[in-house]
Amino acid sequence: MTVSYIDRSTLAILAPSVTKALDISEAAYGWLTASFSIAYLVATPLAGWWIDRAGARRGLVWSVLVWSAFAALHALAPGFGILLALRIALGVAEGPSFPGSAQTVQRVLPPNERARGFGVLFTGSSIGAMIVPQLAPLLYGLGGWRFAFVGTAVVGLLWIPLWIAVTRRRDVRVQLDAEDVKPTGPRPSFGELVRHPIMVRALIGIFAAAPVIGFTLAWGAKYLAREFDVKQEAVGTYLWLPPLCLDAGAILFGDLASRFRRAPGVPPRGLYLVATVLGSSLALLPLATTEWESMAIIGASMAGGGALYTLCTSDLLARMPAESVSFAGGIVAGAQSLALIVMNPLVGWAVGYHEDYVLVSIVLGLWVIPGSLIWVCWRPAQHYRS
Secondary structure, three states, rough: OOHHHHHHHHHHHHHHHHHOOOOHHHHHHHHHHHHHHHHHHHHHHHHHHHHHHOOOOHHHHHHHHHHHHHHHHHHOOOHHHHHHHHHHHHHHEEEEEOHHHHHHHHHHOOOOHHHHHHHHHHOOOOOOOOHHHHHHHHHHHHHHHHHHHHHHHHHHHHHHHHHHHHHHHHHHHHOHHHHHHOOOOOOOHHHHHOOOOOHHHHHHHHHHHHHHHHHHHHHHHHHHHHHHHHOHHHHHHHOOOHHHHHHHHHHHHHHHHHHHOOOOOOOOOOHHHHHHHHHHHHHHHHHHHHHHHHHHHHHHHHHHHHHHHHHHHHHHHHHHOOOHHHHHHHHHHHHHHHHHHHHHHHHHHHHHHHOOOHHHHHHHHHHHHHHHHHHHOOOOOOOOOO
C-alpha cells in the first residue's frame, strides 16, 4: 500500500511544476486525477476477482512490477494526452493493490484482530503519502520533475524482494495461496455483491469519507501554492502532517473497534460518530490564516477519514465469505475511485472559477455527514449469507 501511494501521488506533489511545464489548466489537472480513479474503478473489482483465485502472494509481485514501469514512464510525457494515457494505465495496473492487501489481512489475522489489522493496513497509504512529499521535491531539486518520476518509481522495486522473503515460508504460503481456501458455497457474482444491503451500506460509508481524503492527496500541494504561495521544494514541510493524522485515526479507531467489539464485524457506532465529526472538520478550512493552521484542520479531517475507512472496511469484510474477500475489497476500492472521479473535475472547475478553495472545503466537509449517519443507523444482516 505504501508503494502504490508513492507512485500514484507523485503527480499530485509535482503538480505545480508539471502543470506549468506542460501548460495544463486547473480543470485539465482535475481530469488527470480523475482518469486514474476511472481506471482504478474498473480495474479493482476485476483485480479482486483475480486475486481471489491467484492469491496475493504471487499476484502482488506481478502487479508492482507492472505499475512501477508505468509510473516511471510518466517521465517521458510530452503533454496532457500522453500523461492522461499513463494515468489510466497506472490506475489499471494498481488495481490489485488493495484487494491483495485486504486478502492478506483477512487470511493471516484471526477475526478478533482484523479491525486492528485494517487500521494498520491503511497506514500504508498514509506512509506513502508522507514519504512522497519529502522524496519527490528532493528528486525534483536534483534533476527536475521527469527525474523525480523515475526515482519514485524505482522505490517500488525494492519492495518485491522483501515480499518474496516474508511469504516464502510454507506456513505463510498455506495461509495466503488461493488453493488452500475452500469455498463455503457458490461464489457471489458482482451484481449479487453490489446489490446486497451489507455492500450498499459499506459503499455509502466509502462515498461519504473518500472526498476528504482524496482532496488532500490530490490537491494539497496546489492548495498550499495558491493560498500561501508555498514553493514546489517546500511542500513537504507541511504535507507530512495530514497523512500522519490519517495513520493515527486508522490505528486508534481500528484498535478501539477490536477492543470494544459487541458482535463479530460490528464496530461501536459511537466511534463512527466521533470519526464523522472529525472528517467533517474540513469545512472549517476557510478559517485558517497560516499554513500550519490549514494543516491542523486538514489533519483532523484526515484522521476522521482514516477512522471511517477502517471501521467501514473491517465491518464489511467480516461479513463476507472468505473466498470473496478480495472481490469485495476491490468493489470498495472501486467505490472510492468513483467518488474521486466525480470530485476531482468538480474541484478543478470550482477552484478555476472562484480562484480559491473556500466553497470546495465547505462542501467536502459537510458531504461526510449524511452518508455517515445512514451507515450508523442502517443495520443489515450479520453475514452475507444470513
